[in-house]
Amino acid sequence: MTFWQGLTQRARAGLIAGIVLIVLATAALAWWTFRTEYQVLFADLKPQDAQAMTTELERLKIPYRLGDNGTAILVDKATVHATRIKLMGKELPLQGAVGLELFNNTDFGMTEFAQKINYQRALQGELTRTIQSLSEVREVRVLLALPEQGLFKQATSKATASITLTMRQGLALRPEQVVGVQRLVAAAVPGMAMQDVTIVDSHGVALTRHETGNAEGDASSARLDLKRDTEAYLSRKVTAVLDRSFGPGQALASVDVTLNMDQIRTTTEDVLPAANRAGLQSTGVVVRERETLRDAGSALDTRVTDSGGPRGGSAQRDVEYAVGRRVEQVVSQPGSIRRVQVVAVVRKALDAAQEDQLRKVIAAAVGATLERGDTVVVQSLAGAAMQSAEPAAALAPAATDGGEFAPAAGAPGSDKSAPEMLHWLIAAIVIVVLAFLVLRAGRRAPAPRERRDPAPLSEAERAAALRRVRDWVREPAGSTSAGNRRQPG
Numbered sequence: 105m106t107f108w109q110g111l112t113q114r115a116r117a118g119l120i121a122g123i124v125l126i127v128l129a130t131a132a133l134a135w136w137t138f139r140t141e142y143q144v145l146f147a148d149l150k151p152q153d154a155q156a157m158t159t160e161l162e163r164l165k166i167p168y169r170l171g172d173n174g175t176a177i178l179v180d181k182a183t184v185h186a187t188r189i190k191l192m193g194k195e196l197p198l199q200g201a202v203g204l205e206l207f208n209n210t211d212f213g214m215t216e217f218a219q220k221i222n223y224q225r226a227l228q229g230e231l232t233r234t235i236q237s238l239s240e241v242r243e244v245r246v247l248l249a250l251p252e253q254g255l256f257k258q259a260t261s262k263a264t265a266s267i268t269l270t271m272r273q274g275l276a277l278r279p280e281q282v283v284g285v286q287r288l289v290a291a292a293v294p295g296m297a298m299q300d301v302t303i304v305d306s307h308g309v310a311l312t313r314h315e316t317g318n319a320e321g322d323a324s325s326a327r328l329d330l331k332r333d334t335e336a337y338l339s340r341k342v343t344a345v346l347d348r349s350f351g352p353g354q355a356l357a358s359v360d361v362t363l364n365m366d367q368i369r370t371t372t373e374d375v376l377p378a379a380n381r382a383g384l385q386s387t388g389v390v391v392r393e394r395e396t397l398r399d400a401g402s403a404l405d406t407r408v409t410d411s412g413g414p415r416g417g418s419a420q421r422d423v424e425y426a427v428g429r430r431v432e433q434v435v436s437q438p439g440s441i442r443r444v445q446v447v448a449v450v451r452k453a454l455d456a457a458q459e460d461q462l463r464k465v466i467a468a469a470v471g472a473t474l475e476r477g478d479t480v481v482v483q484s485l486a487g488a489a490m491q492s493a494e495p496a497a498a499l500a501p502a503a504t505d506g507g508e509f510a511p512a513a514g515a516p517g518s519d520k521s522a523p524e525m526l527h528w529l530i531a532a533i534v535i536v537v538l539a540f541l542v543l544r545a546g547r548r549a550p551a552p553r554e555r556r557d558p559a560p561l562s563e564a565e566r567a568a569a570l571r572r573v574r575d576w577v578r579e580p581a582g583s584t585s586a587g588n589r590r591q592p593g
Contacts, residue, residue: 453486
């Protein structure tokens with residue numbers, strides 16, 4: 105108590121502030137030491153998955169927190185890996201589907217219909233988990249339509265499947281990936297063909313294309329796909345060349361391709377000659393040879409060889425040859441390029457030589473040729489802006505005495521533009537200097553002094569002043585000189 109009374113007011117305040125700071129620092133250190141640091145256990149969860157996991161965490165009495173608007177679960181950093189392994193070993197119904205673990209606990213009292221339904225649910229769940237393992241896919245929903253079969257009843261329909269895919273932001277499945285998903289589902293379901301699997305995205309757009317009875321519609325769709333794929337391939341090649349030349353994002357390319365979709369079948373048939381006129385030697389194969397001999401009114405038909413011949417009378421010889429025949433058939437598949445049109449837009453200013461060189465490079469990249477009628481157009485945005493910036497006033501004629509045209513005011517080569525610009529520049533400099541001087545004078549001007557009212561006079565001072573004024577008024581004008589004239593105080 106004596107110590108406290110012996111302290112000054114400032115010392116007492118400092119002592120109290122020091123004690124408070126020590127207590128706060130101790131509490132903060134204790135909180136920092138014994139606090140629980142939470143780490144993400146699972147993220148990007150759907151509501152049903154988050155509900156299943158939190159229920160299991162509460163059953164295991166593991167503290168947790170929800171983050172990212174309920175789509176993430178956080179637990180203690182020291183136990184995050186052990187907790188994740190425990191949850192994954194519980195066979196929770198994640199992704200809103202159950203797999204073949206549905207048959208781990210067999211119920212002998214279950215009916216055959218319930219067994220079929222459970223098998224279908226398990227198959228759908230396994231397919232869902234398999235498809236969702238793709239990095240581009242965020243959510244999957246698989247529905248199977250299995251034909252009903254019985255002991256004395258054969259299935260009259262075939263199994264089909266419908267799959268709905270929700271892609272991650274900015275990602276999409278390639279055509280070969282879509283075909284792979286079709287084959288995966290068809291191989292997992294008995295009696296299902298790849299054409300029986302329909303895949304759509306979250307917007308309802310079909311990612312698969314099936315053969316229909318409309319041959320013209322299928323052909324048109326195939327032609328459009330081939331045209332789009334060809335243009336995309338050539339556009340990527342031109343874009344790669346432009347990006348390497350001017351940098352990414354400094355040029356834009358567009359390719360239009362005209363394809364020859366006609367299937368041409370050409371058949372060439374050549375006939376080989378039967379004999380050579382020069383030597384009269386047969387070049388074909390002898391099929392039949394007949395020689396007729398006539399001697400003394402009797403006819404004798406015989407078949408002889410090349411070494412034999414008639415000895416008398418008249419003879420007639422008939423020879424048949426197998427003429428050679430060659431048939432060549434050439435089939436030209438549709439899809440050949442008939443014409444290519446390329447447009448490249450560059451932000452950098454290019455002269456005529458550079459544009460011509462760039463045109464040759466782009467033509468070589470896409471395989472464009474003048475003989476086929478291909479077109480390659482190169483346009484510079486900077487050059488177009490410079491051309492459009494030239495106003496009509498720069499080209500407008502100003503009449504002179506000689507009838508010639510002089511450049512307008514402000515145009516390149518005008519004699520009046522330079523003096524006018526100089527006058528405007530001098531006026532701007534004068535205005536800036538005057539403004540600077542006014543601001544500087546305003547800063548240096550002394551602050552006005554405060555006007556003080558005179559202090560009131562006392563009674564004695566007022567009587568003395570009044571007496572002096574009376575003496576000055578009563579005093580004659582000539583009694584004193586101008587230098588000794590009394591002035592009122």
